[in-house]
Amino acid sequence: xxxxxxKDFSVLLKQIKPVFILLLIAAIGFIIYKVPHxxxxxxxxxxxxxxxxxxxxxxxxxxxxxxxxYELTLPVSKFSLVGSKYLVQIMGAVFxxxxxxxxxxxEHLILKDVNLxxxxxxxxxxxxxxxxxGSFIIPLAIKFGTQKARFMGMPLLFxxxxxxxxxxxxxxxxxxxxxxxxxxxxxxxxSLIIILVSYFFSVSLFKDKLS
Amino acid sequence: xxxxxxxxxxxxxxxxxxxxxKLNNVSFNIPKGxxxxxxxxxxxxxxxxxxxILNLVEKDSGDIKLFGMDYSKNSMIIxxxxxxxxxxxxxxxxxxxxxxxxxxxxxxxxxxxxLYNNYVNSFGLPKNQNIGTFSxxxxxxxxxxxxxxxxxxxxxxxxxxxxxxxxxxxxxxxLLLEFIQDEEHTVFFSSHITNDLEKIADYILIIHDGxxxxxxxKDKIIENFGILKSKKTDFEKIDSEDIVAFRRNEFSYxxxxxxxxxxxxxxxxMIVDNATLDDILLFYIKGEQNAGNSL
Numbered sequence: 001x002x003x004x005x006x007k008d009f010s011v012l013l014k015q016i017k018p019v020f021i022l023l024l025i026a027a028i029g030f031i032i033y034k035v036p037h038x039x040x041x042x043x044x045x046x047x048x049x050x051x052x053x054x055x056x057x058x059x060x061x062x063x064x065x066x067x068x069x070y071e072l073t074l075p076v077s078k079f080s081l082v083g084s085k086y087l088v089q090i091m092g093a094v095f096x097x098x099x100x101x102x103x104x105x106x107e108h109l110i111l112k113d114v115n116l117x118x119x120x121x122x123x124x125x126x127x128x129x130x131x132x133x134g135s136f137i138i139p140l141a142i143k144f145g146t147q148k149a150r151f152m153g154m155p156l157l158f159x160x161x162x163x164x165x166x167x168x169x170x171x172x173x174x175x176x177x178x179x180x181x182x183x184x185x186x187x188x189x190x191s192l193i194i195i196l197v198s199y200f201f202s203v204s205l206f207k208d209k210l211s
Numbered sequence: 212x213x214x215x216x217x218x219x220x221x222x223x224x225x226x227x228x229x230x231x232x233k234l235n236n237v238s239f240n241i242p243k244g245x246x247x248x249x250x251x252x253x254x255x256x257x258x259x260x261x262x263x264i265l266n267l268v269e270k271d272s273g274d275i276k277l278f279g280m281d282y283s284k285n286s287m288i289i290x291x292x293x294x295x296x297x298x299x300x301x302x303x304x305x306x307x308x309x310x311x312x313x314x315x316x317x318x319x320x321x322x323x324x325x326l327y328n329n330y331v332n333s334f335g336l337p338k339n340q341n342i343g344t345f346s347x348x349x350x351x352x353x354x355x356x357x358x359x360x361x362x363x364x365x366x367x368x369x370x371x372x373x374x375x376x377x378x379x380x381x382x383x384x385x386l387l388l389e390f391i392q393d394e395e396h397t398v399f400f401s402s403h404i405t406n407d408l409e410k411i412a413d414y415i416l417i418i419h420d421g422x423x424x425x426x427x428x429k430d431k432i433i434e435n436f437g438i439l440k441s442k443k444t445d446f447e448k449i450d451s452e453d454i455v456a457f458r459r460n461e462f463s464y465x466x467x468x469x470x471x472x473x474x475x476x477x478x479x480x481m482i483v484d485n486a487t488l489d490d491i492l493l494f495y496i497k498g499e500q501n502a503g504n505s506l
Contacts, residue, residue: 002317002318003314003315003316003317003318004318006313006314006317007303007306007314010306010310010313010314011303011305011306014305015305061303062303064303065300065301065302065303065304066297066299066300066301067301067302067303069267069297069301070295070297070301070302072265072266072267073265073267073290073293073295074290074318075287075290075291075318075319075320076290076318077286077287
């Protein structure tokens with residue numbers, strides 16, 4: 001499994017650096033010019049969406065490199081082959097949290113102001129977003145291939161885009177944030193359940209595909 | 212774990228049916244310490260057989276053992292001891308030789324980084340350059356080097372030399388010969404470039420339309436098979452049991468025979484030439500069989 005993860009990260013780091021630099025610049029732009037405070041949440045969700053789509057990128061790059069057939073000859077179990085995609089997803093979510101922390105620090109430096117509610121919301125959403133998206137995308141990509149999964153995953157973006165827009169529209173955001181503890185706890189619990197169910201479902205799809 | 216086995220691969224009654232193709236009761240053993248060449252035209256069933264051996268496709272029926280063990284029950288031990296090279300290069304173009312070293316040392320417990328780097332240096336493969344910039348020959352050499360650095364007991368190659376120039380093919384064949392010096396190592400090598408197999412193989416396995424048609428020592432095949440050339444009028448005199456397959460030309464017939472010496476003695480006025488592996492394959496693919504000796 002370590003070798004598979006090392007491969008995934010080597011491939012990822014070489015490709016994705018410029019994307020995150022652009023997102024960081026966009027996040028700073030949000031903070032300064034558009035929506036202070038909620039801009040951090042929006043930036044975190046943007047990164048979350050990008051990270052959430054990473055499994056598609058991995059599976060597609062494996063397909064292009066003819067790696068998918070080869071990896072089945074490696075001394076790695078099918079559980080690990082599928083599990084590595086989820087581990088990367090979780091690590092991506094952790095990365096998104098770190099990204100949010102950087103943006104929060106930048107916000108503090110630029111605006112000299114910190115809203116604790118926004119900090120918590122931003123950090124938790126940046127973890128939940130990629131987990132939620134990845135958990136749907138991975139089984140779709142295994143079952144239907146990356147091209148179809150990309151289109152089939154589009155509807156998943158609507159609830160996430162709704163969440164972003166709700167933060168732009170102060171009233172909805174404030175309504176959510178008034179009861180934010182239960183909202184955030186529910187989100188975390190749900191995302192953990194979803195990722196577990198998704199993992200076992202993906203393993204089963206993976207085995208079916210081989211037969 | 213020390214493996215005790217006589218045959219690296221045992222295939223018994225393997226059947227696999229697709230829409231337009233089927234492997235039909237394929238059976239053979241690959242003995243330890245030998246290079247076995249696996250020949251057949253495109254679509255004859257070479258890759259399907261190899262995929263079944265590697266458990267990449269589910270067989271309909273039959274029994275496959277590697278190192279005397281069932282794949283399903285011992286997959287990790289088996290995978291640790293098999294090096295695989297497919298015809299399409301299997302690594303991401305944006306990785307480099309050093310990164311592949313780092314990946315594979317985390318995948319294989321017996322990974323030999325020194326051997327890997329020695330081979331990389333001896334073939335002059337750039338270590339920090341993306342492998343996407345390599346030629347096909349360089350990529351395939353790297354594929355074989357990676358398989359060898361895993362320190363496998365069995366190397367399985369599926370059309371790994373296809374599309375390579377003579378120089379690159381010879382380099383790979385040299386690597387295989389070096390690998391086989393230790394009689395513990397086995398190579399199962401599919402190719403439709405029969406010249407390569409004639410150079411290095413101990414045994415030849417020929418598959419046609421999903422069925423094994425010949426499996427014997429290479430030297431015996433080359434020694435025994437021949438091409439009997441006859442005029443149209445003489446063809447009728449040849450016993451049909453002596454002919455494996457035949458081809459009609461405008462003025463003559465060419466017959467593939469499986470016992471050159473006996474046939475030469477039986478038909479002293481006819482010419483019996485040596486047959487290459489290509490000839491044998493061609494007779495099975497293009498020739499006529501069991502038609503009786505009618506003009």
